Amino acid sequence: MITTQEFLQIDLPAMTAAVLACVCCALVGNFLVLRRQSLLGDAISHAILPGIVAGFLITGTRAGLPVILGALAAAVIAGVLIEAVRRFGRLDGGAAMGVVFTVMFAGGVVLIEQGAARAVDLDADCVLYGQLEAILWLAPQTWADLADPAVWADLPRQVVTLALVTLLCVVCVVAFAKELAITSFDPALATTLGIPAGLFHHAVVVLVAIAAIASFEAVGSILVVAMLICPAATARLLTDRLPVQLWLSVAIGGLTGAGGYLLGAFGPSILAGGPADALNAAGMIATLAGVLLTAAILFAPRHGVLARNRPRHRGAAGHQMGKDVVSDAVTH
Amino acid sequence: MNPADVIATLTLQAGFNSAVVVAGTACLGVAAGAIGGFMLLRKRALVSDALSHATLPGIALAFLIATGLGLEGRSLPVLLTGALVSGLAGVLAIQAITRHTRLPEDAAIGAVLSVFFGVGVVLLSHIQTLATGNQAGLKTFILGQTAAMNQGEALALGALALAALAAAGLLFKEFRLLCFDPDFAAGQGWPTRRIDLALMGLTTLVTVIGLQTVGLILIVALLIVPAAAARFWTERLWVMVLVAAALGGASGWIGASLSALVPRLPAGAVIVLVAGALFLVSFLAAPARGVVATALRQARLRLAYAEQAALAAHEAGHPLDASPAIMAWLRLRGLAADGVLTERGRAAASAADRNRRLWERFLIRYPTLIPGQANWGIDPIDRVLPADMVRDLETGPAGMAHREIAG
Numbered sequence: 155m156i157t158t159q160e161f162l163q164i165d166l167p168a169m170t171a172a173v174l175a176c177v178c179c180a181l182v183g184n185f186l187v188l189r190r191q192s193l194l195g196d197a198i199s200h201a202i203l204p205g206i207v208a209g210f211l212i213t214g215t216r217a218g219l220p221v222i223l224g225a226l227a228a229a230v231i232a233g234v235l236i237e238a239v240r241r242f243g244r245l246d247g248g249a250a251m252g253v254v255f256t257v258m259f260a261g262g263v264v265l266i267e268q269g270a271a272r273a274v275d276l277d278a279d280c281v282l283y284g285q286l287e288a289i290l291w292l293a294p295q296t297w298a299d300l301a302d303p304a305v306w307a308d309l310p311r312q313v314v315t316l317a318l319v320t321l322l323c324v325v326c327v328v329a330f331a332k333e334l335a336i337t338s339f340d341p342a343l344a345t346t347l348g349i350p351a352g353l354f355h356h357a358v359v360v361l362v363a364i365a366a367i368a369s370f371e372a373v374g375s376i377l378v379v380a381m382l383i384c385p386a387a388t389a390r391l392l393t394d395r396l397p398v399q400l401w402l403s404v405a406i407g408g409l410t411g412a413g414g415y416l417l418g419a420f421g422p423s424i425l426a427g428g429p430a431d432a433l434n435a436a437g438m439i440a441t442l443a444g445v446l447l448t449a450a451i452l453f454a455p456r457h458g459v460l461a462r463n464r465p466r467h468r469g470a471a472g473h474q475m476g477k478d479v480v481s482d483a484v485t486h
Numbered sequence: 487m488n489p490a491d492v493i494a495t496l497t498l499q500a501g502f503n504s505a506v507v508v509a510g511t512a513c514l515g516v517a518a519g520a521i522g523g524f525m526l527l528r529k530r531a532l533v534s535d536a537l538s539h540a541t542l543p544g545i546a547l548a549f550l551i552a553t554g555l556g557l558e559g560r561s562l563p564v565l566l567t568g569a570l571v572s573g574l575a576g577v578l579a580i581q582a583i584t585r586h587t588r589l590p591e592d593a594a595i596g597a598v599l600s601v602f603f604g605v606g607v608v609l610l611s612h613i614q615t616l617a618t619g620n621q622a623g624l625k626t627f628i629l630g631q632t633a634a635m636n637q638g639e640a641l642a643l644g645a646l647a648l649a650a651l652a653a654a655g656l657l658f659k660e661f662r663l664l665c666f667d668p669d670f671a672a673g674q675g676w677p678t679r680r681i682d683l684a685l686m687g688l689t690t691l692v693t694v695i696g697l698q699t700v701g702l703i704l705i706v707a708l709l710i711v712p713a714a715a716a717r718f719w720t721e722r723l724w725v726m727v728l729v730a731a732a733l734g735g736a737s738g739w740i741g742a743s744l745s746a747l748v749p750r751l752p753a754g755a756v757i758v759l760v761a762g763a764l765f766l767v768s769f770l771a772a773p774a775r776g777v778v779a780t781a782l783r784q785a786r787l788r789l790a791y792a793e794q795a796a797l798a799a800h801e802a803g804h805p806l807d808a809s810p811a812i813m814a815w816l817r818l819r820g821l822a823a824d825g826v827l828t829e830r831g832r833a834a835a836s837a838a839d840r841n842r843r844l845w846e847r848f849l850i851r852y853p854t855l856i857p858g859q860a861n862w863g864i865d866p867i868d869r870v871l872p873a874d875m876v877r878d879l880e881t882g883p884a885g886m887a888h889r890e891i892a893g
Contacts (some may be wrong), residue, residue, distance in 0.1 A: 187589075192596040193532055200703075239714075242777050243769050249531040250715050256707030257762035263629060263755035264702075271749070282628065283607055378538065379605075380600030387593045387707075418608070422615075434611035442606020447597055476824050482573050 159295050165419055167291035167310050172439060173411035174316035175369035178323045179381035180407025182365050184400055187386040188338040193248065194359060195382035197255040199294060199366045199375045201232035203262030205344045211269045222367060229363035232258055233356075268403030284436045286415070289313065312372055318367040323478070326361060327400065334358070335396050373436040381407060384443035391454040406446060412437030495743040506630055511738035514696050516709060517736025521688045522713035523727040523806050524654070527665035528685065531714075532592075535706040536580060536599040537573050540695045542606025542702060544572025545627055546613060553616075562639075562698070563654030565624070569694045576602050577686055630701030632753030632823035634741055639698070645686050646695050647735075652690055661685060662723050672862065700754035707758040709732055715765040718772035733768075737761035758802055787813060790864050794838045800827060801839035841867055854878075 187193050205228025205273050232254055241373035266281070293308035294300055327334065333354055336344040341351035357413035364377045373381065390405035395462040418438030491500065498505035525531055548568025553559035576598050583594035626634070635643075654661070663671035672678045688708065696705045716730035741757030754835075773779050777828045792812050800806050801871060806827060816822035821831035844867045849856065856862055860870040870877055 167738035187593045187787065190590045190592050192590070192592040196532075196535070196596055196599065237771065243718065244775065244782075245713075245714055245717060246529050246531070248529060249526050249710055252531045252535065252706065253714050253762070253765055256704060256711065256758055257765070260704055260707065260755040260758035260762070263752055264759065267752050267755075269749045284528030376600055376603045379596055380604055383593055383596040383599065387589050387597055390589065390593075391587060422612075432611075434607050435610065437604045437607030438773075440601055441608055444597070447601070451583065451589075457588050462586070471792035 157344055158297060162294040162299070163291055163299070164287075165415075168286045168289045168419075168435065169415045170414055171289050171310070171313050171316055171372045172286055172415045172435065173408050174320050175372045175378075175438065176319040176381045176385070176407035176411030177404050178316065178365045178368050179378060180385035180403045181320075181323050181327055181400065182358070182361045183382035183386040184283055184396075184403055185334055185338055186361060186382060186408065187390060189355075189358070192383045193251055195362055195366065196379045197236065197251040198229050198363050199370065199378045199382075201258040201261050202228045202363070202367055202370065203224075203375065204228055204230075204265055206281075206367075207262050207265040207269060211265070217309045225367040225370070226363060228258065229360075229367070233359055233363075234459075277358060281370075281377060282374050284370070284372050284377065286372055286435045287432075289372065300338075316372065318370050319364055323361060323365055326357075330357075331397070334337075335372075345398070345450040357446070373439065377436045377440045380440035380443050381410075385410060388447045388450040391450040391457045406443075410439055410446060411442045415441040417442065491747060492743070495746055496739070500746070503881075504743075506637050506640040507635045508739055508742045509637050509747065509755075510643040511632055511699055511742035511753070512735045513647035513738070513739030514645040514692075514699055515712065515734035515736070515757070515761075516647040517734075518692050518696060518705070518708035519712040519716070519730035519732070520573040520650050520654045520683075520727050521692050521748060522734070523711035523716060523723075524661045524665055524685055525709060526713040526717065527723070528682075530763060531697075531710045532595055533577065533580060533686075534693060534709045536595045536602075537577050538697070538702045538705045539599040540576025540579075540602035541569035541573040541694060541697060542603055543609055544570070544575075545605050545624060545697075546569035546609035547572070549613060549624060550609065550841075552822050560624075565627075566694050567645055569627075569697060570690060572602065573690050577690070613754070626704060627697050628701050628756035629752060630699055630704065631697050633756075635699065641691075643695065643699070646692065650688060650692060651731065653684075657681070657684060658724065658727075670778070672796045694731070700757055704754045704758050705832070707761060708737070709759040711758065711765050712737060715761070715768035718768040718775045718886070719743070720774050729837060733761070733764050737764060742772075747841070787861060788865065790861075793821075794842070794864055797821070797827075797835040797838040798842050801835045842877065844879050851879070 172250045183195065186195050186285035199305075202225040205226070206221055207224075208228075209224030212224075213220045215221075235254045236247075236250050238255060239363065240247055243250065245253075255445060263283075288446055289310050289312050290310065291310050291313075293305040298306050333344070333349050336347065337351045337354040340356075344351045344354075361381065366382070369378050369381065385407040386399070387402040388406050389399040392402060393399050415435045415438070418435035420432075421438070422433055453461075455461055489514050494500040495504055495508065496504050498508060521532075521536075527532055545565050545568050548564050548571075549559040551560070552564045553570075557563075557564065580591070580594045581588055583597070584591045589597075613624065660671075660676065663674075663676060664678060664681050664685065668678050668682075671681075692709065693702075693705050696708060699705075700708060712734035713726075713730040715733050716726045719729050720726050737757050737760045741760040742753055744760070745751045745753035745756045768776065770777050770778075793815060795815065796806070806825065807821065813822060813825070814829075816831065821828060821834050827835060842863065845863045848867070848871070849862070857870055864871070867879075871879075
């Protein structure tokens with residue numbers, strides 16, 4: 155069995171990072187799912203690669219502002235290019251995304267290979283799977299140490315970044331809950347009410363990009379997509395009310411992050427009844443998210459496949475959600 | 487690298503191995519381009535993204551099962567069979583989620599893509615811990631390893647290219663119906679679901695066979711980018727499919743050659759970058775739908791409209807007081823000089839006036855017959871409408887309209 159010290163130094167920071175990444179992605183992912191733009195998350199998480207590599211090659215470390223700025227710049231460039239290809243090229247949105255993000259990702263892969271000649275500390279693996287296992291918090295030795303403020307000053311950078319980004323996402327969503335709801339469900343109505351739907355569309359994209367960039371280092375580019383979509387989709391199947399869906403998705407995201415990490419780290423040794431090598435935690439989190447989504451698809455009380463096929467429910471499951479939110483917003 | 491090397495590689499003269507890789511990759515590009523053209527028009531471009539990511543758990547499971555049975559786990563047919571099965575499972579999962587739940591298709595695609603990939607990552611990390619497991623052979627599927635291609639694989643890719651082109655040719659009519667009007671096809675009694683399945687099956691085949699070459703993250707680019715680039719060159723489907731196949735083949739050819747010539751250039755990524763460059767050229771410069779050509783066409787249309795408006799206003803008795811730019815344009819065309827219309831200008835003005843009147847009458851009499859291809863009001867009506875109809879517009883009262891519609 156592992157010692158308290160090992161848990162505090164290795165597992166606690168990694169698990170915290172996983173939970174925070176899942177929570178912030180799950181929260182902003184709701185608006186992607188509602189706006190039918192889930193694949194924008196996919197596109198952004200691929201397209202930021204060249205920005206990250208460029209930032210890394212300039213500074214030589216994976217930490218720090220240049221990498222984040224590079225990623226953000228790449229995300230904005232990707233957004234502009236997708237829109238340009240869609241509008242001026244008159245291609246459908248999916249194809250425009252597909253062209254832009256695959257080419258940008260390929261550019262990032264070439265940059266990695268070219269840069270790897272100069273810097274050893276960079277490979278495609280950490281981009282794809284993330285590096286949860288590399289998040290260490292060496293300061294605490296025992297539980298009692300957690301009371302000591304000096305220990306907290308040594309908190310891993312990734313955890314601090316993720317905590318700040320999660321806070322930002324929560325604040326934005328709470329502060330603009332009404333506007334986000336109306337622009338998601340009915341952009342035309344939002345515009346007539348004087349709410350700039352276009353502005354909120356871009357704001358959602360930027361928020362998703364920030365959440366994806368912060369989580370990217372922890373869980374990897376493709377698993378960011380799982381956290382953006384799966385918890386929100388699961389919650390969407392369980393409720394018809396937006397506030398409930400938001401909090402539910404956050405809870406599902408947090409549970410998935412913690413559960414997936416624990417399963418990956420300790421599942422093998424429990425199954426084997428002795429010490430065993432850990433499984434990839436980020437992959438396990440995505441797997442667990444998929445299991446929960448499958449369960450919701452099958453067993454959700456009103457929108458699940460089983461409930462839908464029961465005769466007495468047929469036709470009862472209307473799309474009440476949008477109407478509720480909009481009428482709430484109008485009457486307030 | 488010197489020019490002789492470049493030419494030798496591009497013309498398949500730089501040794502047998504290099505020639506095999508370049509030719510095989512080009513064949514893959516041809517197959518992906520041709521099939522991708524239909525997927526693009528079916529608006530399924532990103533389904534193939536989910537499909538390719540979904541192959542990872544199949545590859546890992548096939549390895550585990552084969553090793554468990556005492557077979558050689560890393561043999562290509564075993565791994566590709568696994569990839570095929572789990573790729574198809576992913577596509578079916580997307581269809582089932584879209585059909586049976588309230589979730590939109592994009593959420594289904596994203597969820598399947600990421601969850602399948604996550605399962606694959608977990609299985610890979612498990613394989614890594616096994617005593618037998620050297621997962622290096624499996625990891626090449628993620629980002630591809632073109633240089634490892636042998637003669638047999640290149641021949642398989644060549645056969646695939648031929649099969650894809652043959653399928654595109656044989657099922658051309660069916661695929662065209664499906665892409666442009668699936669409801670009409672179903673109404674005509676075509677088995678749309680089976681045609682759809684055939685298209686998905688071809689896509690899966692291209693994806694699975696291309697996995698080892700460009701890797702599962704970037705294979706989707708070969709399906710999307712050449713097809714999207716081809717869209718700019720033409721409005722005709724069969725031309726577009728051929729152009730897409732050619733662009734895909736060129737991407738594979740040039741990309742694989744570059745990767746062989748320059749050290750540390752991963753082939754999969756370079757092929758995609760070449761395809762991206764071809765896309766950019768098409769996007770900007772293609773004559774049919776390219777940005778430059780479209781802008782020029784719009785500018786020409788705007789000028790023609792302004793010219794007609796100025797001339798028609800003059801004909802209606804107003805003095806010639808168009809903007810300086812239009813006046814300059816009229817002078818350039820020899821229609822005006824010193825602020826008044828020339829002989830030719832007066833003829834053009836009366837023609838413009840007649841044209842405008844006839845178009846107006848046409849729109850009043852046949853509001854349902856507006857021709858989609860023409861810029862009505864600007865294009866000379868004699869060139870757009872049949873002569874007898876124009877005569878009728880010029881002379882006769884209404885009455886023809888009823889006969890036209892009844893007929």
